[in-house]
Amino acid sequence: MAYDLEEQEQLDTLKAWWKQYGNLVTWLLVIALSGYAAWTGWNTYQRNQSTQASQLYDELQKSIIAKDSVKVQRATTDLIEKFPRTSYAPMAALSAAKIAFDANDLKTAKGHLHWTLDHSNVEEYKSLAKIRLAGIALDEKAYDEGLTFLAGDFPADFAGVAIDVKGDIYFAQNKIEDARNAYQAALDKLGAKNPGRQLIQIKLDALGGAVSVSNASHAAAK
Numbered sequence: 001m002a003y004d005l006e007e008q009e010q011l012d013t014l015k016a017w018w019k020q021y022g023n024l025v026t027w028l029l030v031i032a033l034s035g036y037a038a039w040t041g042w043n044t045y046q047r048n049q050s051t052q053a054s055q056l057y058d059e060l061q062k063s064i065i066a067k068d069s070v071k072v073q074r075a076t077t078d079l080i081e082k083f084p085r086t087s088y089a090p091m092a093a094l095s096a097a098k099i100a101f102d103a104n105d106l107k108t109a110k111g112h113l114h115w116t117l118d119h120s121n122v123e124e125y126k127s128l129a130k131i132r133l134a135g136i137a138l139d140e141k142a143y144d145e146g147l148t149f150l151a152g153d154f155p156a157d158f159a160g161v162a163i164d165v166k167g168d169i170y171f172a173q174n175k176i177e178d179a180r181n182a183y184q185a186a187l188d189k190l191g192a193k194n195p196g197r198q199l200i201q202i203k204l205d206a207l208g209g210a211v212s213v214s215n216a217s218h219a220a221a222k
Contacts, residue, residue: 053083060092064099072099073108080115090120094128106136127158134165143169160189164200171203180207 056079063071076096079089097112109132116129130149137146146169154162167182183204190197 050086050088053079053086053088056083057088057092060095064095069099069103072096076112084119087122090116090122090125090129094125094132097129097132101132101136106140110136123155124158127154127162130154131158131162131165134162134169138165138169138172141172143173156189160186160194160200161196163189164196167200167203171207176207180204180209183207 056075060072060075060079063069063075073096076092079086079092083089093112093116097109097116100106100108100112113129113133113136117126117133120126120129134146134149137143137149147166150162150166150169153159163182164186167179167186170176170179170182183200186200187197187204190200
């Protein structure tokens, strides 16, 4: 096929450009296509991971209903080891911790709660793990450890419960005034319709109710 002079010049220019830059362009295309393939593959992998984790979590829930603690712990271990980055893993760990605690297997319960605390990116899950670990510490009379779990801020939905457990620890330490103040603070944090308010109010009333500012100042003056 014959080319006229102008076409031949264009071809020569293209050949010269490709000789100089063709290798770079090829690598840029390879990198771009590899990146796209990796992104697509990652999304597919994530979907597959989530689907498999969801199925395993469904099995765990069935085991909880059947009160088969062995299968609950096995399913939880599988979720934690195979799908640690899915949201199902900390959910399973919290559920398994409750089952283990009810069976008085505190070692297993604490293991699942610590895993949630160390690996979950969901603040609510971590808060629940802290509160439950503080409760176990209270049962074990490890009061300072329990207060450590309750230090710092909690999300609004968990703040009242955390302070309530702190009040329980203070009461166990015979720090009655601190316990009373904590129970009152917990009531202030909980919504009016929260079912937990009644129990906290009972505990507060048993300690003589909240101390008003005026009474506290009068007592201090004495």
